[in-house]
Amino acid sequence: MTGYGRDDDEWDQLIEAGLAFLIERAxxxxxxxYTELNATLCRRTGLRGFDFEQDSERAAMGHLLGLIVDRNRPTTKLMISALVQYxxxxxxxxxxxALAVELGMLPRRPSASAKQEFWIRQLNALYAFYAPDRRSA
Incomplete structure (x- = not known):
């Protein structure tokens, strides 16, 4: 998991804090x-933020979101990173x-409308999965 100038412990902290924040949003x-997520990660972990002015740091945030999806998807069967927008x-x-295609959740060359519909379905399913009334059931 080490990479992008961060060690395994940092990645673990970022994954946990990022997943907790995205569940709150859901x-x-x-x-x-991405900006709000970055600020929240800095505040909650005390770690340095991602510098979106640098390509490698934008790639690192994408890597983090992939790791968060990997952690959450076995529970939800969804891509919780759908909650993060520009x-x-x-x-x-x-x-x-790209991750949805890699995971087999979208066809190799999806149309713009197929991508939009997939994203909206993911959002709605995440909202339903994490709905307050569902948690208390």
Whole structure:
């Protein structure tokens, strides 16, 4: 897991904090941005943030989201990274769709409408899975 200038312990902390934050967002039926996720990770872990001005740091955030999906997907069968969007955008990033293809959840060359529909289905399913009334059942 070591990579992008971080050791295994840092990645573990980032995965745990990131997953907890995304579950909170799902329970609120809200998305988040890469910027908000980055700030939350810094605040909750005390670790250095990702510098989105650098390609390698953007790739590291994508790597982290993949690790979070890997941790959460066995429980939900969903891609919790669907909750993360670009600032002022209404869609997931390209890495989300690439991972969905890699996981066999989307066809190899999905149309724009297929990608949009998949993303919306993931969001709605995440909101339903983490709905407050479901947790207390």
């Amino acid at each position: 329970r609120l039926e809200k998305t988040t941005t 600032l002022n955008a209404n869609d997931a990033g390209p890495g989300f769709y």
